[in-house]
Amino acid sequence: MAAQQPCILAIESSCDDTSAGVIRVGKILSNVIASQAIHAKYGGIVPEVASRLHQENITLVVDDALKKAGISLKELDAIACTTGPGLMGSLTVGLSFAKGMALSLGIPFIAVNHMRAHVLSHFIDDPKPAFPFLCLTVSGGHTQIVLVKSFDEMEVVGQTLDDAAGEAFDKSGKILGLPYPAGPLIDKLAKEGTPNIPFPIPQIDKLDFSFSGLKTAILYYIRDHQKEDPDFIKKNLADICASIQHTIVEILARKISFAADMYDIREIGIAGGVAANSGLRNRLLELSKKNDWNVYFPAMQYCTDNAGMIAIAAHYQFLEGRFSGLDIAPYVRGN
Numbered sequence: 616m617a618a619q620q621p622c623i624l625a626i627e628s629s630c631d632d633t634s635a636g637v638i639r640v641g642k643i644l645s646n647v648i649a650s651q652a653i654h655a656k657y658g659g660i661v662p663e664v665a666s667r668l669h670q671e672n673i674t675l676v677v678d679d680a681l682k683k684a685g686i687s688l689k690e691l692d693a694i695a696c697t698t699g700p701g702l703m704g705s706l707t708v709g710l711s712f713a714k715g716m717a718l719s720l721g722i723p724f725i726a727v728n729h730m731r732a733h734v735l736s737h738f739i740d741d742p743k744p745a746f747p748f749l750c751l752t753v754s755g756g757h758t759q760i761v762l763v764k765s766f767d768e769m770e771v772v773g774q775t776l777d778d779a780a781g782e783a784f785d786k787s788g789k790i791l792g793l794p795y796p797a798g799p800l801i802d803k804l805a806k807e808g809t810p811n812i813p814f815p816i817p818q819i820d821k822l823d824f825s826f827s828g829l830k831t832a833i834l835y836y837i838r839d840h841q842k843e844d845p846d847f848i849k850k851n852l853a854d855i856c857a858s859i860q861h862t863i864v865e866i867l868a869r870k871i872s873f874a875a876d877m878y879d880i881r882e883i884g885i886a887g888g889v890a891a892n893s894g895l896r897n898r899l900l901e902l903s904k905k906n907d908w909n910v911y912f913p914a915m916q917y918c919t920d921n922a923g924m925i926a927i928a929a930h931y932q933f934l935e936g937r938f939s940g941l942d943i944a945p946y947v948r949g950n
């Protein structure tokens with residue numbers, strides 16, 4: 616085994632994207648992602664459908680990742696896979712496949728936590744944050760502020776009490792009749808509108824978040840205006856989207872500012888699918904100028920769920936000798 620120069624195959628299947636990637640000596644050689652567009656038809660992820668599609672996709676995705684990387688099975692030093700948090704059926708598909716590969720090749724298995732991997736996606740490309748830094752992880756399933764002291768030492772210092780930020784985008788979109796996932800579409804429409812509707816910003820203690828009140832506020836606002844004009848949404852869609860995005864971004868921006876002051880940290884990372892949002896990016900760049908922060912965003916392909924982030928997390932676990940037995944089970948929640 617090349618102890619300091621590991622070549623690792625990583626697999627991610629925690630939600631609705633089947634992904635595999637290869638990392639060698641800390642450099643990502645491939646990051647293949649097969650998305651499952653079918654969930655748009657149902658307005659959200661159907662877990663049973665997701666796990667069946669993972670099963671259909673996984674062999675091809677892994678094969679493609681190895682081919683794109685130009686790596687053969689005998690060159691691999693370890694197999695890594697997300698063990699949680701995520702959907703039980705989806706996780707089980709990737710994990711069984713990964714364990715099977717590790718067993719048949721006689722190489723170590725590395726269990727990776729999905730949330731920690733989102734944080735470590737900042738170490739794939741340059742520039743990289745310096746420790747300690749604060750990471751705002753915002754996705755369809757999670758909203759967390761993490762105090763990151765090293766590759767291994769991470770503390771969740773704030774999190775959502777109800778919906779995640781991505782979920783707030785998606786549920787708001789559903790009220791407006793937009794297809795799932797609505798986040799990218801709201802982002803696009805918001806660019807043509809003005810944030811002129813004052814949706815409330817919840818006052819939540821310390822570093823925690825809440826987004827469920829926003830959903831209710833939008834629902835009532837739309838219901839009241841549709842009574843007067845059935846075409847209200849159509850006529851005002853861009854402004855409504857701009858206002859929703861403005862509110863979600865403001866909730867996130869206030870909490871990360873509070874955390875930066877509280878811990879006196881000026882290194883700020885943003886990870887997860889919502890890190891792709893242009894309004895959030897602009898707001899954080901504004902704050903970085905005002906407060907003298909260094910703000911870091913991973914490349915888009917490493918923001919949404921992907922095996923590249925599992926691979927980089929596995930790379931550091933490998934260097935520290937943090938391997939797992941093949942008896943490890945998937946888990947739905949936990950950091």
Ligand code: KG4
Pocket residue numbers: 630753754755756757780781782784785796797798799802887888889891892893918919920
């Ligand atoms: O990290 P991710 O791919 O999967 C989870 O782990 O959940 O995040 C998906 C979420 C969805 O809620 C989607 O609407 C949101 O990220 N998203 C966005 C944007 N791109 C993806 N939300 C707002 N603006 C975007 N540009």
Ligand code: ZN
Pocket residue numbers: 729733754887888919920
């Ligand atoms: Zn994720």
